[in-house]
Each structure stands twice: as C-alpha cells, then as structure tokens.
Amino acid sequence: xxxxxxxxxxxxxxxxxxxxxxxxxxxxxxxxxxxxxxxxxxxxxxxxxxxxxxxxxxxxxxxxxxxxxxxxxxxxxxxxxxxxxxxxxxxxxxxxxxxxxxxxxxxxxxxxxxxxxxxxxxxxxxxxxxxxxxxxxxxxxxxxxxxxxxxxxxxxxxxxxxxxxxxxxxxxxxxxxxxxxxxxxxxxxxxxxxxxxxxxxxxxxxxxxxxxxxxxxxxxxxxxxxxxxxxxxxxxxxxxxxxxxxxxxxxxxxxxxxxxxxxxxxxxxxxxxxxxxxxxxxxxxxxxxxxxxxxxxxxxxxxxxxxxxxxxxxxxxxxxxxxxxxxxxxxxxxxxxxxxxxxxxxxxxxxxxxxxxxxxxxxxx
Amino acid sequence: xxxxxxxxxxxxxxxxxxxxxxxxxxxxxxxxxxxxxxxxxxxxxxxxxxxxxxxxxxxxxxxxxxxxxxxxxxxxxxxxxxxxxxxxxxxxxxxxxxxxxxxxxxxxxxxxxxxxxxxxxxxxxxxxxxxxxxxxxxxxxxxxxxxxxxxxxxxxxxxxxxxxxxxxxxxxxxxxxxxxxxxxxxxxxxxxxxxxxxxxxxxxxxxxxxxxxxxxxxxxxxxxxxxxxxxxxxxxxxxxxxxxxxxxxxxxxxxxxxxxxxxxxxxxxxxxxxxxxxxx
Numbered sequence: 124x125x126x127x128x129x130x131x132x133x134x135x136x137x138x139x140x141x142x143x144x145x146x147x148x149x150x151x152x153x154x155x156x157x158x159x160x161x162x163x164x165x166x167x168x169x170x171x172x173x174x175x176x177x178x179x180x181x182x183x184x185x186x187x188x189x190x191x192x193x194x195x196x197x198x199x200x201x202x203x204x205x206x207x208x209x210x211x212x213x214x215x216x217x218x219x220x221x222x223x224x225x226x227x228x229x230x231x232x233x234x235x236x237x238x239x240x241x242x243x244x245x246x247x248x249x250x251x252x253x254x255x256x257x258x259x260x261x262x263x264x265x266x267x268x269x270x271x272x273x274x275x276x277x278x279x280x281x282x283x284x285x286x287x288x289x290x291x292x293x294x295x296x297x298x299x300x301x302x303x304x305x306x307x308x309x310x311x312x313x314x315x316x317x318x319x320x321x322x323x324x325x326x327x328x329x330x331x332x333x334x335x336x337x338x339x340x341x342x343x344x345x346x347x348x349x350x351x352x353x354x355x356x357x358x359x360x361x362x363x364x365x366x367x368x369x370x371x372x373x374x375x376x377x378x379x380x381x382x383x384x385x386x387x388x389x390x391x392x393x394x395x396x397x398x399x400x401x402x403x404x405x406x407x408x409x410x411x412x413x414x415x416x417x418x419x420x421x422x423x424x425x426x427x428x429x430x431x432x433x434x435x436x437x438x439x440x441x442x443x444x445x446x447x448x449x450x451x452x453x454x455x456x457x458x459x460x461x462x463x464x465x466x467x468x469x470x471x472x473x474x475x476x477x478x479x480x481x482x483x484x485x486x487x488x
Numbered sequence: 489x490x491x492x493x494x495x496x497x498x499x500x501x502x503x504x505x506x507x508x509x510x511x512x513x514x515x516x517x518x519x520x521x522x523x524x525x526x527x528x529x530x531x532x533x534x535x536x537x538x539x540x541x542x543x544x545x546x547x548x549x550x551x552x553x554x555x556x557x558x559x560x561x562x563x564x565x566x567x568x569x570x571x572x573x574x575x576x577x578x579x580x581x582x583x584x585x586x587x588x589x590x591x592x593x594x595x596x597x598x599x600x601x602x603x604x605x606x607x608x609x610x611x612x613x614x615x616x617x618x619x620x621x622x623x624x625x626x627x628x629x630x631x632x633x634x635x636x637x638x639x640x641x642x643x644x645x646x647x648x649x650x651x652x653x654x655x656x657x658x659x660x661x662x663x664x665x666x667x668x669x670x671x672x673x674x675x676x677x678x679x680x681x682x683x684x685x686x687x688x689x690x691x692x693x694x695x696x697x698x699x700x701x702x703x704x705x706x707x708x709x710x711x712x713x714x715x716x717x718x719x720x721x722x723x724x725x726x727x728x729x730x731x732x733x734x735x736x737x738x739x740x741x742x743x744x745x746x747x748x749x750x751x752x753x754x755x756x757x758x759x760x761x762x763x764x765x766x767x768x
Binding site for chain 2: 173174194195196200201202204205206208210211212221222224225226269273
C-alpha cells in the first residue's frame with residue numbers, strides 16, 4: 124500500500140549527467156517497469172529510489188513522506204538484485220530470515236514469517252539447503268522471499284530475470300505478475316527487455332539518455348509512441364522508418380511522398396508540418412501486407428509458423444521488415460510489393476516527435 | 489582437468505620438480521641428518537644419506553643441555569600467536585575500510601604502508617629500542633609483540649584488502665537495504681565469506697611473526713624466561729663447542745607443532761590463494 128513520487132531527480136557523476144530531471148508519480152499497487160537501452164540511467168534511478176545512491180538533487184516521496192534522506196530500511200522498500208545477492212554461507216532459511224535477524228525479531232516470529240514466505244514461493248522443501256544447491260529459478264525465488272518477509276511498501280527489482288534461460292524467464296514473468304497481484308504491492312521493475320516490460324507492466328517508463336521519453340500503459344506506448352525512440356524500442360520486430368517528404372496538409376491529414384514516389388495521405392495531426400519538411404513514416408512490420416506500394420527485395424524469410432518475418436531491402440538500400448502470414452508463398456530473392464493502411468502509419472518530424480494519430484485504437488484507461 | 493602431457497614431458501616435469509624440491513628441502517634434510525647423529529661423528533664422516541649411527545639421542549639430551557627449552561618453544565608460539573591475533577584485530581577493519589570506503593589520502597596511505605614495509609626491522613632497531621625503553625617495555629613479552637605487530641600490519645592490510653575486494657558488492661548492498669549496519673554486515677556476511685582469505689593472511693602473519701621474533705628478542709630482551717626459541721637456541725653454543733645435533737633437534741622440535749597446524753590448514757590455504765580465479 125504505497126505511492127511513490129519522484130520530483131525532479133537529477134544525478135551526475137562528475138561532469139557526466141546520468142539523470143536529468145526525472146518526474147514520476149507511481150500509483151498505489153501499480154507495477155511500473157523502467158525500460159531503456161543500457162546506459163540510459165534506469166538502474167541508477169532504481170538505486171536512488173532504494174537509497175543505495177544519493178541523487179544530486181530532487182525529492183523522493185513514499186506515501187507522501189519525503190524519504191530522500193532516509194536509510195533504505197526506513198523507506199520501506201525491499202530490493203531484488205540482478206545477481207540475486209544471496210549469502211552463499213547461509214541456508215535458504217537464514218537468507219530469507221536475514222532482514223528479520225537484523226531487526227532482532229523473536230525466533231518464533233522469524234519462523235512463522237519465513238515459513239509463510241517459503242509457502243508463497245514454494246520453497247518449503249528447500250529451506251535447509253544452501254543457495255549453491257539451488258537452480259537459477261529457485262535462487263531467484265529465495266531473493267524474492269528475502270524481500271517479502273519485511274512487508275515493504277515498495278518492491279524494487281533490478282533486472283531480476285536476466286540471468287535465467289529463456290524458458291525459465293517466461294515462467295518467472297508469469298509468477299512475478301501473479302505475485303504482484305497476490306501481495307497487492309507497488310512494484311518498480313528495471314529491465315532492458317521490452318518483452319518483460321510489455322507483458323508485466325501496468326505502466327512503462329521508457330528512459331533514454333537520462334530522460335523519460337514516455338510514461339504510459341504498454342498499449343499506449345505501442346499505439347501512440349510519443350517519440351521515434353519509443354516507437355522503435357517498443358514492438359518486436361522493430362518498427363520500420365521510411366523517409367518521406369511532406370507535400371501538403373489536408374483536412375484528412377498529412378500528404379507525404381515516400382522514396383520511390385508513392386504518395387499517401389496519413390490521418391495525423393498536422394499543426395506543426397509544412398510543405399517540404401523531411402519526416403519519417405513509421406510502419407510496424409505487422410501492419411505491412413503484400414500489395415502494391417513500396418517494393419523490397421526479399422533477402423531472408425523466417426518462418427515462425429503462424430507468421431513469417433520477411434527481411435528485405437528497398438531499391439535505395441533501406442532495410443525493411445514485414446510480418447507476413449505463415450503460409451505466405453513469397454520466396455527469398457524475389458521482389459515483393461508491400462502496402463499498409465494509412466491509419467496504421469506513425470509520422471515523426473525531424474526532431475523525432477510524433478504527429479498524433481487520429482484513427483488509432485482507443486486507449487485502455 | 490584433462491591430462492595432456494606426453495610421457496616424456498611428464499618425466500621432464502618430475503625431474504625439474506625433483507631438483508627444485510631438493511634445492512628447497514636440502515637444508516631441512518641436512519638438519520634432520522645432523523640431529524640424528526652423535527656429536528663425535530658429525531665433523532668426521534663424509535656425507536651419506538643414511539648411516540648406521542642414526543639415533544634419537546640428541547632429542548633426549550637437548551632437554552638436559554638447555555633446561556628451559558620447553559619454555560622457549562612455548563614463548564615462540566605464544567609471541568607469534570599474540571602477534572597474529574593483535575595484527576588480525578587491527579588488519580580486518582582496516583582492510584575492509586580500504587576495500588570499500590572512500591576517504592582522503594587512501595591510495596597515498598596505502599603506498600605509505602608499502603614503503604614502510606621496505607625498511608626491515610634491523611634499520612629501525614635503535615629508534616625502536618628508545619621507544620620501548622621510554623614505555624618501560626624492554627624485557628617483557630610486549631617488547632617482542634608490539635614491534636612484530638607494527639611491521640606485519642601493512643602486509644596484512646595489502647593481502648586482505650585484495651581478498652575483500654573480490655566479495656561481490658551486491659551482497660553488502662543487499663544487507664544494507666535490509667537494514668544491516670556496516671559492522672553487522674562485516675560480521676555476518678563479509679567475514680564468513682572471507683574465511684579462506686583470513687586463514688591465508690593469518691598464516692602469512694604468523695610465519696612473519698615467527699621469523700622476525702629473533703631480531704626483536706635478542707635486541708629488546710635479555711630475560712631468559714621469556715626468550716623465544718630462535719634466541720634460546722644460542723644456549724647450545726657453549727664455551728668450548730657447539731652441540732650442533734641437539735641444536736638442530738631443538739629447532740625441528742620447535743617448528744613441529746606449527747607444521748602440524750599448517751598441515752590441517754593446507755586445504756584452506758590453497759582455496760584462499762586461488763579464490764576468485766575461477767568464475768563460480
């Protein structure tokens with residue numbers, strides 16, 4: 124039960140500005156994921172929330188109380204580390220009990236709390252073992268167990284799944300989502316993996332170069348990326364960006380000419396656009412269909428079963444990726460015509476800002 | 489590990505090892521040989537690996553020739569152990585601070601420790617003598633313990649610091665997030681994980697203390713009862729002759745208890761010296 128507010132958090136190491144003015148309001152019981160490329164400042168931001176790192180300026184409020192100067196334990200947070208950070212010389216029981224031992228709780232209470240945590244995480248059988256005898260997924264659960272015994276207000280996760288193999292990662296994603304619901308807790312989760320972000324988050328914070336690019340629900344980011352960066356970061360495979368020139372504006376939207384001469388009128392807000400502007404038209408691979416529009420030479424076709432991912436090159440060398448039907452009959456090496464519905468297009472100006480789409484799917488509240 | 493050596497290479501390795509060990513162990517072999525032979529035969533006979541006159545007589549006689557021998561052996565171990573204990577009490581927090589905390593003159597002071605190490609005790613004997621006299625510590629155990637501790641602290645800090653640096657920072661941060669203080673973390677997390685390193689450093693300090701006590705003993709102490717073994721061995725040098733066989737027997741007897749302890753610590757020593765070499 125806690126809200127978490129960040130107010131103009133800045134952080135610099137020497138002359139390097141790592142975070143420049145982060146403002147964020149996280150609601151009670153919300154699962155928020157910080158996502159971004161390595162070096163974007165997401166881990167530093169998490170460590171600042173945890174109290175492991177001091178911000179250069181700004182305030183952190185948990186449940187409305189300023190905790191900027193408080194020690195981690197007094198902030199009411201618990202953190203799960205990427206490396207799990209289990210104590211190899213202590214048993215699973217003592218690892219989970221560690222925060223309770225620090226707080227010198229009576230033995231009976233420790234037993235009861237550790238027992239409950241172990242039950243939730245299905246570790247009851249393993250309490251006597253040392254971390255070295257556990258599998259990766261079990262170690263991860265011990266690390267989570269250590270974080271839940273203290274009933275923290277806010278859980279912080281620092282890339283907790285990046286050391287697991289792909290199958291286990293998928294499993295743990297589901298477990299973590301379920302755990303978040305069961306514990307009714309506020310969680311902040313850092314990852315560089317946009318799939319983890321999309322699947323688990325209530326809302327996603329996309330960070331780039333120490334700034335928040337966008338803060339919104341997964342589908343909001345998918346349908347309405349605010350910037351070119353968010354558009355290419357969210358969605359798998361990545362969005363195609365086709366260079367285009369603005370021909371004019373009309374009540375229905377923006378008329379552009381793509382390389383190769385194709386003209387289209389795209390239903391986006393046009394206030395900022397002027398004739399002759401260079402823009403980029405963003406089209407998701409899954410929005411492309413076979414048809415006449417742009418042409419690409421198909422280089423590689425990956426058949427995944429339900430879909431087939433086609434990688435090709437346009438005559439001017441631009442790489443394009445399209446998600447076609449799994450039964451598509453196109454062949455590698457041939458020229459393929461592709462088309463897309465104007466309503467599916469995103470348009471980015473020269474600064475990478477999006478022109479708002481008018482016909483996008485309604486947003487989830 | 490896969491054994492990739494050919495037979496010829498193996499033979500080469502064993503021959504090289506043999507000569508290396510011979511070189512290192514020859515003095516010990518000679519000590520044992522001398523200790524087993526009667527005095528009268530020592531100067532006359534040619535070198536032989538084994539001779540008919542070997543006996544343990546010197547090991548019995550030495551207690552008579554030097555009645556305080558047992559006391560000397562005890563003193564040696566007592567002084568070296570005290571030095572090790574006090575050194576470790578000082579070195580552990582210092583090494584942890586150097587491994588984890590940021591403070592002014594950190595690298596400068598570390599370099600200073602290394603520089604201090606370059607002076608041997610011998611260079612500083614006279615100033616040390618004056619200090620100990622001022623503190624009225626001459627002719628006490630302290631006269632041998634305190635200089636020993638002082639000279640071994642820098643080595644200890646250097647050795648233990650590099651070991652502590654290898655303990656993942658995440659573990660300490662996790663403890664910190666859970667509310668543990670620095671000292672609690674040191675006690676519950678860092679030191680148990682550093683145990684092999686502590687044994688390595690403890691052993692190195694003990695050996696250092698054992699080796700250097702001779703110098704401090706003959707300079708700062710002339711009380712027979714608290715003399716350590718290396719100084720006590722002088723009593724085998726008589727006015728007329730030196731009872732070499734008994735002296736060697738006493739020296740060997742003196743190091744036996746220490747050797748036995750090290751034999752048990754061996755597996756920790758190896759583990760400590762190679763820790764961090766392999767990613768776990």
